[in-house]
Amino acid sequence: MTYEEVIFFVIAVPTVGGAIGVVTARNVIHSALFLILSLLAVAGVFILLAAEFLAIVQVLIYGGAVTILVLFAMMLTRVRDLPAALDGPQRPFAALAAGVFMGVSILSVVSTEWPGETEEINVISIEQIGNQLFTTWAVPFEIASLVLMVALLGAIILARGEEGE
Amino acid sequence: MIPINDFLVLSAILFSLGIYGVLARRNAVLILMSVELMLQAVAINFIAFAVYLSPDQFTGVIFAIFVITIAAAEVGLALAIILRLYRNRATANVDEADTLKW
Amino acid sequence: MGMEDAYLIPAIPAAAFVVLLLFGKYLPRGGDFIAILAIAASFALLFPVLIDFLDHADGTEFVPGEKSWEWVRFETGGRDFEIRLGFFVDQISIVMLAVVSFVALIVQIYSVGYMRGDPKYGWYFTCMSLFAASMLTLVLADNLLLLYAAWEGVGFCSFLLIGFWWERRSAAEAAKKAFITTRIGDVGFLIGILLLWKEARTFDITAIFEFAERGGFNDADIGGIGLNGSAYLTIAVLFLFAGAVGKSGQFPLHVWLPDAMEGPTPVSALIHAATMVVAGVYMVSRMFPLFELADQVALDVVMALGLITVLLSATLGLAATDIKRVIAYSTLNSLGLMFVALGSGSVTAAMLYLFVHGFFKALLFLAAGSVIHATEKQELPELGGLASKMPLTALVFLIGTLAMVGVIPLSGFWAKDEVLHAHESYGNVVLYIIALVSVFITGLYMTRLFIRTFLFEPRDRHSWEHAHDAEPVMTLPLIPLALLTIVGGFVVFDGVGEAMGFPGGFGEFVFTHEPEGFDFAWDIAVLSTVSAVGGIIVGWYFWSNGGEPARRAGERLSPVYRMLANRYYIDVAYQWVIDRIVLTLGRVVAWFDRNIVNDTAVDGSAGLGVFAGFGMKFLETGKLPNYALAIVAGVIGLAVLLLVLRL
Numbered sequence: 001m002t003y004e005e006v007i008f009f010v011i012a013v014p015t016v017g018g019a020i021g022v023v024t025a026r027n028v029i030h031s032a033l034f035l036i037l038s039l040l041a042v043a044g045v046f047i048l049l050a051a052e053f054l055a056i057v058q059v060l061i062y063g064g065a066v067t068i069l070v071l072f073a074m075m076l077t078r079v080r081d082l083p084a085a086l087d088g089p090q091r092p093f094a095a096l097a098a099g100v101f102m103g104v105s106i107l108s109v110v111s112t113e114w115p116g117e118t119e120e121i122n123v124i125s126i127e128q129i130g131n132q133l134f135t136t137w138a139v140p141f142e143i144a145s146l147v148l149m150v151a152l153l154g155a156i157i158l159a160r161g162e163e164g165e
Numbered sequence: 166m167i168p169i170n171d172f173l174v175l176s177a178i179l180f181s182l183g184i185y186g187v188l189a190r191r192n193a194v195l196i197l198m199s200v201e202l203m204l205q206a207v208a209i210n211f212i213a214f215a216v217y218l219s220p221d222q223f224t225g226v227i228f229a230i231f232v233i234t235i236a237a238a239e240v241g242l243a244l245a246i247i248l249r250l251y252r253n254r255a256t257a258n259v260d261e262a263d264t265l266k267w
Numbered sequence: 268m269g270m271e272d273a274y275l276i277p278a279i280p281a282a283a284f285v286v287l288l289l290f291g292k293y294l295p296r297g298g299d300f301i302a303i304l305a306i307a308a309s310f311a312l313l314f315p316v317l318i319d320f321l322d323h324a325d326g327t328e329f330v331p332g333e334k335s336w337e338w339v340r341f342e343t344g345g346r347d348f349e350i351r352l353g354f355f356v357d358q359i360s361i362v363m364l365a366v367v368s369f370v371a372l373i374v375q376i377y378s379v380g381y382m383r384g385d386p387k388y389g390w391y392f393t394c395m396s397l398f399a400a401s402m403l404t405l406v407l408a409d410n411l412l413l414l415y416a417a418w419e420g421v422g423f424c425s426f427l428l429i430g431f432w433w434e435r436r437s438a439a440e441a442a443k444k445a446f447i448t449t450r451i452g453d454v455g456f457l458i459g460i461l462l463l464w465k466e467a468r469t470f471d472i473t474a475i476f477e478f479a480e481r482g483g484f485n486d487a488d489i490g491g492i493g494l495n496g497s498a499y500l501t502i503a504v505l506f507l508f509a510g511a512v513g514k515s516g517q518f519p520l521h522v523w524l525p526d527a528m529e530g531p532t533p534v535s536a537l538i539h540a541a542t543m544v545v546a547g548v549y550m551v552s553r554m555f556p557l558f559e560l561a562d563q564v565a566l567d568v569v570m571a572l573g574l575i576t577v578l579l580s581a582t583l584g585l586a587a588t589d590i591k592r593v594i595a596y597s598t599l600n601s602l603g604l605m606f607v608a609l610g611s612g613s614v615t616a617a618m619l620y621l622f623v624h625g626f627f628k629a630l631l632f633l634a635a636g637s638v639i640h641a642t643e644k645q646e647l648p649e650l651g652g653l654a655s656k657m658p659l660t661a662l663v664f665l666i667g668t669l670a671m672v673g674v675i676p677l678s679g680f681w682a683k684d685e686v687l688h689a690h691e692s693y694g695n696v697v698l699y700i701i702a703l704v705s706v707f708i709t710g711l712y713m714t715r716l717f718i719r720t721f722l723f724e725p726r727d728r729h730s731w732e733h734a735h736d737a738e739p740v741m742t743l744p745l746i747p748l749a750l751l752t753i754v755g756g757f758v759v760f761d762g763v764g765e766a767m768g769f770p771g772g773f774g775e776f777v778f779t780h781e782p783e784g785f786d787f788a789w790d791i792a793v794l795s796t797v798s799a800v801g802g803i804i805v806g807w808y809f810w811s812n813g814g815e816p817a818r819r820a821g822e823r824l825s826p827v828y829r830m831l832a833n834r835y836y837i838d839v840a841y842q843w844v845i846d847r848i849v850l851t852l853g854r855v856v857a858w859f860d861r862n863i864v865n866d867t868a869v870d871g872s873a874g875l876g877v878f879a880g881f882g883m884k885f886l887e888t889g890k891l892p893n894y895a896l897a898i899v900a901g902v903i904g905l906a907v908l909l910l911v912l913r914l
Contacts, residue, residue: 008167012175019179019202023186028195035198042205045175048167049212054229061237066201073194073244077257087189088260090892094188097899102181104906108913109173114218121166122220129226137227144234151238158245188896196891259891266889 011048014041026086028074036067050123172213179206193247193257197240204236269319270332274354276312276364277403280305284396287389297389302396303375309403310368317361321768331357333409333473351471355409358777359552362618363406363545366625370541371399373744377633378533380741381640391431391531398424402542406549410470411460414550418456418510421543422449428538429530441526448523452513459506463557466499476556484560501561507554508569515547515602518575522838524599525583528591532636535591540598540632541625548605548621552614555779559612570610574698576603577705579835584712586831588647590635593716597671598628600709604686607702613689614779620686622773623678623755627670630748634664637737637745638720642730647716652725656734659742661721663749668717670752672710672799675792680799681756687791703798710802711809715817718810759785 018038025031039062046055088094133141179202186199208229215225251257283305291298316332323330335353375395382391401420408414423446430442464470467478478484484500511517516524527539538544551558551569558565580599587593601624608616637660638653639645654661670679683706691699725731736742757763761784764772774783809817821828833839 002166004167005171008171012171015175016178016182019182022195022198022202023182023189028192031195031198035201038202039205042209045172045209046212049172049209049216051212051216051226051229054208054212054226054233057230057233061233062201066237066240069240069244070194070198073247076248077194077251086191086195088191088892090896091189093896094185094892097188097896097903098181098185101184101899101903101906102177104903104910105177105180106174108906108910109170109177114169121216124216124220124223124226128223129230132223132227133230140227140231144231147235148238151242155241155245158242159248184899188892188899191892262891263889265887267884267887 008048011041011044014038015045028086029071032067032070032074035070036063039063039067050121053126053129169213169217172209176206176209176213179203179209191258191260193250193259194244196259197243197247201236201240204232208232270316270323270356271334272312273316273332273356273407274334276309276316276368277400277407279308279312280396280403281400284393284400287393287396291389291393294389297392299375299379299388299392302392302399303372303379305396306368306372306375306399309399310372313361313364313368316356316364318768320356320361324770329358331355331473335409346468349469350412351410352413353409353471354407355472356407359549359614359618360406362622362777363549364403366545366622367399367402367406367542370625370629370748371395371402371537373748374533374537374541374629374633377536377636377741377744378531380738381533381636382531387431391428394424394427394431395537398428398538398543402546405546409472411463411472411475412470414472415453415457415460418514418546418550419453421538421546422446422453422514425449425527425538425543428534429527431530431534435529437526438529441523441529445523445527448520449513452510452520454509455506455513456510459503459509462499462503462506472553479557479560497561500557501565504554504557504561504565505568507557508551508565511547511551511606512572513547514550515544515606516576516599517547517572517603517606518579519837521576521579521599522834522841525587525592525595525834528589528595532591532632532639535595536629536632536636539595540628544598544602545605545621545625548602548609548617551606551609552617555609555614558609559779566610566612568610569606570693570698573603573606573610574701576600577607578701578708579603581705581708581712583831583834585708585715586828590638590645590647590650590716590720591632593647593712594628594631594635597631597709597713600705601628601671604683604702604705608686608689611686611689611693612779613685615774615777615783616682616685616689618777619759619773620682622758623670623682623752626748626755627667627677627679627752630663630745630752631667631671633741633745633748634660634667635720637741638734640737640741641734642727644727644730647719649727649730650720650725651727652721652723652731653734654721656731657721657736659736659745663745664721665717666749666752668713672713672803673706673795674799674803675796676753676756678752678754678756680792680795681759683795684788684792685759687795688788691788691791703794706795706798707802707805710799711806714803714806715810718807719814723812761785 015038018034018036018041021034022031022038025034040059043055043058043063046052046058183199183201183203183206186202187196190196190199211225211229211232213225215223215228219225247257250262254262256262280302283301286301287294287298294301320329320332323332333353333355335351337349338352339348339350341348375392378391378395382388385391398421401417401424405414405417405421408417426442426446429445430439433439433442460470463475466484467475469475469478479500484503485497513520524539524544528535530539558569577600580596580603584593584596584600587596601620605617605620605624608620635645637657638650641657641660642650642653644650666677670677673680673683687699687702690702693699758767758773761771761775764770764775769776771782772785774785776782809820830836
């Protein structure tokens with residue numbers, strides 16, 4: 001096992017562990033914390049894939065904004081106050097579905113002959129990404145910004161509450 | 166070097182765990198978090214393919230940027246909706262939001 | 268303007284019909300002048316056509332005129348199917364055109380007075396125009412399909428006009444009865460047409476004749492059953508005759524004609540005396556070459572039914588009490604005689620009788636209409652003594668009566684003479700005697716009719732007081748009819764015919780194979796006159812001055828009287844068949860329709876949908892996780908499928 005693979009495992013374990021924690025924790029705040037762990041570990045995976053820019057973006061957005069949002073939502077909806085069990089009545093079916101899906105996808109991944117070099121990671125510089133983003137992908141870029149604005153407005157309007165509050 | 170399959174298997178596992186979370190959890194916020202997991206897995210997949218299999222036209226990386234962007238927007242909106250739901254029904258349990266039934 | 272423009276003759280009333288149908292409500296006086304002008308134009312157009320026809324003739328060698336257009340054509344590799352719209356002018360059609368257009372014109376003018384004040388005045392003339400167009404098309408048609416279409420057209424108009432006052436239950440029932448009875452005949456007619464087409468592959472009449480003369484119908488087979496010689500043609504021709512039986516009221520389909528008197532009297536005059544009911548006679552005359560080529564049995568059937576109808580109607584005329592009914596039975600009598608003539612092989616006699624009958628029968632009906640219009644009554648027990656109050660009407664009615672009975676020198680005599688002449692040359696003495704007896708009975712009932720209506724003491728003083736001759740628009744049209752009734756018969760003479768531009772008398776114009784000059788057969792004339800006058804004298808004895816002898820005879824022969832009054836119970840028998848058989852069949856079909864088609868097929872399939880919906884609605888739980896599970900299950904299914912396919 002090369003040292004790269006070791007590093008990979010070191011990063012992968014928190015990722016998967018955090019994920020398992022998210023979906024099985026008894027306490028919702030614990031779930032949120034496990035989510036933070038998992039997200040940050042995914043940033044590590046991105047670094048392994050030599051996409052540093054994305055790793056930074058991941059940390060900033062997910063680790064920063066998204067988790068804050070999630071925690072605020074938990075606070076506002078009083079999650080701790082409600083005594084109901086966190087898992088729904090579908091749990092066995094969910095496990096079955098998830099298991100089957102995992103099996104199918106791993107099977108298909110493992111049995112495919114990927115075209116091209118599957119061992120070598122090619123570094124993609126941030127310069128290239130920037131270039132592409134503003135030339136070939138300019139239109140989707142602008143649309144993405146539009147989507148963000150719409151989401152922002154929508155969130156404000158939805159969450160604003162009735163007049164006079 | 167790390168073979169591509171490792172990343173792909175990792176992403177598959179993450180995705181499956183996300184599916185389990187979406188289907189099994191009752192609280193809307195928890196479901197949302199599971200969806201985030203799924204989106205993470207997708208981003209890993211995209212980047213892995215771009216970096217390993219088509220480095221000269223790295224569409225996957227760009228796609229991953231967009232995935233993250235849209236995911237963020239979606240989280241904001243979804244949480245706003247959950248807040249609304251909570252205000253209307255005093256609960257964030259999706260099991261109790263079932264008036265649109267037969 | 269010549270023979271090839273003959274199509275205008277039906278086209279103009281057809282155009283009038285369309286105009287009246289669409290705009291009749293908005294026209295002044297309901298548009299009656301349009302209808303009258305149209306039919307007058309048709310009558311006027313007859314003359315150029317006739318002159319052109321005579322010009323093309325060479326002595327008694329006549330050349331028919333034709334014009335046709337293609338309407339529908341299917342080309343199916345070798346066997347083309349074609350429907351044409353065509354018009355054919357020959358001697359028979361000219362005679363018919365003359366009768367139809369002239370009598371229609373007279374009747375429509377008369378109707379202006381008779382129908383005045385009726386709320387559906389405009390609609391009356393609309394129907395009249397449609398009828399004129401259909402009838403004129405019928406006599407000019409050159410192919411059987413067009414003839415059949417026009418045949419149905421006149422039947423439809425008859426329905427509309429018999430049921431003109433449909434608010435009266437009896438009128439609606441009579442219209443229905445007429446239509447259904449003639450329909451039965453029409454089905455046979457259509458079968459005959461199709462049988463002919465099957466072998467000849469054409470509907471064109473002239474082509475069918477040529478085909479038949481070539482022997483094309485010999486040994487043809489129906490549905491695999493081989494037939495010898497001319498059996499096929501005989502069967503086809505008998506089916507054609509079925510149409511005539513229905514339309515011309517021969518036994519056993521005669522039952523509709525007396526009831527058809529529910530319609531307005533001018534309608535009875537035009538349709539049920541002069542024109543539509545003679546369509547059957549026209550059709551047999553037109554198709555006569557086929558009748559001759561078929562087995563003798565075909566013509567025998569024609570004559571047999573004709574004679575039965577003659578006797579049946581004459582005896583029923585003795586017992587009927589409504590003026591119009593008696594005249595209707597006399598029409599049946601005349602129609603029977605026309606078919607007797609045809610059955611004996613003489614188209615000349617039949618067409619001559621048709622020609623003069625149109626005039627004197629229309630005259631009788633219109634005069635009766637004047638009586639009804641003046642007294643508001645039409646039952647014989649309520650009439651009487653009207654001659655002093657309505658002299659002109661009585662006079663023309665007398666002329667018509669004498670013509671009907673066949674008194675020399677009125678037209679009816681010459682026509683009846685021709686018929687008897689043909690019948691005698693047929694050879695069977697018994698049948699000849701039966702025909703003479705019918706002449707006697709005709710004398711009886713017509714005399715009864717005249718006496719009870721116009722002579723001696725009135726039964727109902729009150730309506731008698733108010734009676735008077737009708738207004739000019741109703742009496743003036745009667746005069747030309749009366750004049751034609753008196754002199755119309757003289758066309759049989761060569762001298763008269765030549766003076767009018769024809770190559771000779773009637774027999775030299777309309778003939779079966781050879782032109783027939785007119786011979787005055789003294790023995791027939793004497794016998795028929797004796798029968799006729801005898802009938803009048805005996806009738807006078809029985810019914811004059813209160814009719815005591817008739818009443819006593821009626822009481823002594825009361826079962827016979829009752830049978831006649833109930834029309835030989837034929838109507839009762841038909842009604843029984845309808846009630847027991849037809850309606851039962853209808854109930855079976857209705858059961859099938861209600862239970863199987865409606866409940867099972869229609870309601871059942873709908874119910875299945877509803878049931879499925881009810882069953883499946885439980886999928887809609889309203890819970891988000893359930894829906895998400897469904898989505899994931901679908902995705903997994905797709906993924907597995909793709910994986911399997913790829914592996």
